[in-house]
Amino acid sequence: MRSAKKTILLAVMLAVLFQGGGGLAKTDFAEDLAGTSWRLVQIMSMDDATYTPDDRSRYTLMFKADGSVQIRADCNRGKGSWTSAERSALTFGRIAATRALCPPDSLHDRYLAQFPWVRSYVLQDGNLFLATMADGSIVEFEPAPLAATVYGEEIRTADAEEMQAEVLTRLVDEYAKQLGVVASDGEIDAFVSTMQRGKRAAGFTAEENLTPEETAQAAQMQRDMGRAMIRQWKLNKALYDQYGGRIIFQQFGPEPLDAYRRYLEERKAAGDFEILDKTMAEKFWRYFTDDSLHSFYESGGEEEARVFSTAPWE
Numbered sequence: 001m002r003s004a005k006k007t008i009l010l011a012v013m014l015a016v017l018f019q020g021g022g023g024l025a026k027t028d029f030a031e032d033l034a035g036t037s038w039r040l041v042q043i044m045s046m047d048d049a050t051y052t053p054d055d056r057s058r059y060t061l062m063f064k065a066d067g068s069v070q071i072r073a074d075c076n077r078g079k080g081s082w083t084s085a086e087r088s089a090l091t092f093g094r095i096a097a098t099r100a101l102c103p104p105d106s107l108h109d110r111y112l113a114q115f116p117w118v119r120s121y122v123l124q125d126g127n128l129f130l131a132t133m134a135d136g137s138i139v140e141f142e143p144a145p146l147a148a149t150v151y152g153e154e155i156r157t158a159d160a161e162e163m164q165a166e167v168l169t170r171l172v173d174e175y176a177k178q179l180g181v182v183a184s185d186g187e188i189d190a191f192v193s194t195m196q197r198g199k200r201a202a203g204f205t206a207e208e209n210l211t212p213e214e215t216a217q218a219a220q221m222q223r224d225m226g227r228a229m230i231r232q233w234k235l236n237k238a239l240y241d242q243y244g245g246r247i248i249f250q251q252f253g254p255e256p257l258d259a260y261r262r263y264l265e266e267r268k269a270a271g272d273f274e275i276l277d278k279t280m281a282e283k284f285w286r287y288f289t290d291d292s293l294h295s296f297y298e299s300g301g302e303e304e305a306r307v308f309s310t311a312p313w314e
Contacts, residue, residue, distance in 0.1 A: 033084060033121070034065040037156040038128050038141035043110060045137050053107050057158030061141060071095060072159055073111045075102040080115070090121040090130065114139050147280055150273040160280045167273055167284070171264070172235060179238055183230035191226035191313035192219075229253070230313060237308040239263055247307055248294040254307045257296075261288035 040059035043051040053059050053074075060072040063082055069092065071078040078097030084090050092115040102108040117132035118139075128141040144156040147163045150170040157163050176182075210218060229252065236256055240247070245258020267273055275281035287293060297304035 032123060033063045033082070033090075033128075035063065036128075037062040037144035037162075039144050039158050040107075040111065041127065041140040041142050043107070043114065043137055043139050051107055051110060054105070056142070059107065059111055060144060060157060060159050060162065062144075062157065062162065069095075070162065071097070071112070071115075072162070073097060073102075074106045074108040075100045076108055076112075078112065084121075088120050088122060090118055092116065092118055145277070147277050148273060148275045160277075160283045163275070163277075163280050164284050164287075167275070171267055171273060175238075175263070176231065176235055181231060181234045181238060183227045183234070187230050187311075187313060188223050188226040191230060192222050194313050195222060195226070226313070230311075233312060240308055246299060247297045247304055249297070253312070254297065257288060257294060264288065 038061045039056040040053050040061075041056065045051070058072060058074045060070075062070040064070065067081050067083065069080050069082045071080070076098045078095045080095035081093035082090065083093070095112060095115050097112055114130070114132055114137055117134075117136055118130045119133045120131045122129050122131075126143060128143075130139040130141075131137075132139075144158050146154055147157050148155040148167055150167055151174070153170070155163055155166045157166070233253060236254065236259075239259040240256035243256070243259035243262040245256060245262065247254045248257045275284055297307065
């Protein structure tokens with residue numbers, strides 16, 4: 001027999017979903033979800049079985065205001081999209097997730113399996129409840145704890161890596177905005193041309209067999225990649241020019257580690273951000289203070305001097 005709690009929640013969801021209110025824009029329905037973060041309480045299935053995580057902080061859900069969603073499913077992470085087109089309606093796009101092997105008792109697979117079937121949601125007593133189609137499951141979340149603030153905005157998450165990414169993104173975006181750091185069309189054209197020359201030199205010819213539609217998609221992906229990498233290089237150069245210090249090797253290019261640390265210390269002293277969770281704060285700062293985590297360019301060497309002297313797309 002279905003539990004009373006599940007029956008009540010389904011009734012509430014159906015009542016709200018069919019109250020009408022059609023014709024409003026997506027943002028009219030998304031305001032109560034956009035920018036919120038949650039952690040899993042339980043999954044109540046159709047046969048009334050209940051699945052609860054051993055550690056709620058390892059199963060998270062973040063709704064970004066741009067329509068994207070970030071998910072942690074135990075030892076894996078996923079990204080996708082979300083849409084709320086009608087009152088209390090909710091659907092998720094395809095979730096692309098890593099596929100690490102989690103412990104045998106993990107809820108990783110069961111948790112990720114819910115999202116393609118979600119069709120509605122309700123907020124009740126501070127918690128979020130997602131309902132899947134055909135009365136399949138009710139997935140309950142509680143608000144993620146307050147981990148940090150940036151420019152007065154709250155960041156709620158139980159995930160240290162997620163918190164670090166959110167803090168850095170907001171601070172660096174503001175820095176870029178103040179300096180007017182953007183990638184121009186001409187710079188992106190040069191980046192794509194350099195990339196294509198490199199592919200031809202390496203004998204890479206797979207793109208020659210693409211359909212016109214696939215060719216257009218590949219071209220857009222190259223431009224998006226160029227835009228992101230050019231912007232990041234310019235940001236790194238601006239930070240290095242302003243704060244100096246040592247430079248480390250990174251997969252997507254050199255990174256002025258000391259400059260980032262000095263900038264963050266400056267912003268922290270100014271009260272622009274604060275990390276409220278002590279454990280998360282220690283993990284956040286360790287990246288910038290523990291030299292054993294990095295490989296450095298030789299200080300004062302020729303290679304270090306060339307890092308930001310010439311743009312890599314030129």
